[in-house]
Amino acid sequence: MRKVFFAIAIATSIFTGCSSDDDAPIVKTPVVGEISGNLTANKTFAYGNYTLKGMVKIQSGVTITFEKGSTITADKTNGETGLIVLNGGKLIAEGTADEPIVFTEKSKVAGSWAGIIMYGDAPIVNSASAPAPQTATSEDGLGLPYGGSNATHNGGSLKYVRVEYAGQVITTNSKEHNGFSFYSVGSGTTLENLVSYKGNDDGFEFYGGTVSGKNLISYGNSDDSFDWQDGWRGQDNTNWFAYQTGVANYGMEVESKSVNNAFWPKVTNITLKRAAGTTTEAQGEIQLDAIQFKSQGNGDYSNIVIDGYKSQTTPTAFMGGAIQIKDAVTYNDQVVAGKIKLTNVTITNTDNLFIAGVGTITVNAASFPGTNWGPTTTATGANLTAGKWCTVDGVNLLANK
Incomplete structure (x- = not known):
């Protein structure tokens, strides 16, 4: 009987040891090479x-x-x-x-x-x-x-x-x-x-x-x-997050080479944030908007969070705002004609709602026909899950979302 128990004990030890080895993580050795x-x-x-x-x-x-x-x-x-x-x-x-x-x-x-x-x-x-x-x-x-x-x-x-x-x-x-x-x-x-x-x-x-x-x-x-x-x-764009810090221009620059198209892109779940103190590149145009439409740019955008687009005083004074319509042609052919849709939009910490890039147009909520402009306080913006894919040098890039 003792021999039987002894044999069982040895067998158990052997299989336990094998199981432990099998469960150990496999460490891959990275290849090193050049691509040219x-x-x-x-x-x-x-x-x-x-x-x-x-x-x-x-x-x-x-x-x-x-x-x-x-x-x-x-x-x-x-x-x-x-x-x-x-x-x-x-x-x-x-x-x-x-x-x-x-x-x-x-x-x-x-x-x-x-x-x-x-x-x-x-x-x-x-x-x-x-x-x-x-x-x-x-x-x-x-x-x-x-x-x-x-x-x-x-x-x-x-x-x-x-x-x-x-x-x-x-x-x-x-x-x-x-x-x-x-x-x-x-x-x-x-x-x-x-x-x-x-x-x-x-x-x-x-x-x-x-x-x-x-x-x-x-x-x-x-x-x-x-x-x-x-x-x-x-047409199938979703969950876009922009965080601008240091030096930056637009969250989204939307243009179409001055062609009045019958189609447009579609993006849902957008978060555009600008850190305090962020300044523009040295260019001679307003550069502080979350979204700028120009040269017949258009589109259908929904569930948008905009934050931090403040006016800049130095080194050059620029107006900060949520939406800029840069030229009169884009205003007439895209905004008034109903080809720009901005719905379920929450805007915080931003100095101006709308900015007109030229003095011949006035942009306001009434510029958008029907339900093409939809302000709200409950937009959720981009829905993204943290992980190593969006962590750089130990910093979670979604921490500011």
Whole structure:
């Protein structure tokens, strides 16, 4: 009998030990490598720490995948650096809330690299007279065409991706970059849980196209948090959070290259906040508005929280406000004609409700027909869940939401 119990005890010890070993966490060792040049063949970059060198281009027909938890670091001492997805190429970067994929820069200085640039052939509109499909040339210095008729263009899938310290501006309006730049990207592309952190230009910019973005954070970017043109018409956008601090312009800059389109983008659940003491870039226009509409920009926006857009007295005096309509044409064709809808809007700590960018128009609640203007005290804004995907150097980016 003693031998039986002894044998059972040994067996139990063996199986307990095996179970303990099996339950131990598996520690992955990150791969270390460099990414440069033209990427001409499908490749998966395993979990690791990579150096990005130069303007790396994913060629048409090529799919590049990054495993979750990877960090890709640019170095401004190597010159102009960015990751470009050419039309027909695909970038699959799918992190998780706890294991995001981070694109950053070694010096941690805003404006040090070009960020992520994606090209497609979805529709754009930048001329009232030219027939469809229309095209344009990129303003990122690459001089590449964008635009087309492929509304469902698929440039890949970006989930739980953070871009840091991008927004490199080399020549204003002809060679400048954002955190994320989407040139005529189509609705087949997935953009979810993305962070653009402390760049020197816009956080997110859409150059036409039909793509939509869900759960987007633009934090500490020096120009506009969200910006678009060329008739961007994404319809499934939700949970956008902008926090402007230090130097910044608009929360959302909305324009359409002076084309009076019959369509518009739609965004629900928006929070736009500006920290006290934030000043504008040195430009000769009013730069303190949460949302600016100009050049026939329009759209349907709902459940909006706006806070902190105060007037600025130094170094240059500017009016601060919630909504600016910059030009008379946009006022007549978009506001009065009912193509700008702002509903369920809560505004706090902001000096002016409406601002007219030119002296020939007066903007007020009566300017918006029907129910297109809907102030409230109960808007909730962006609904986002904290995690490592939106935590930088131990700081939760949602703490100010």
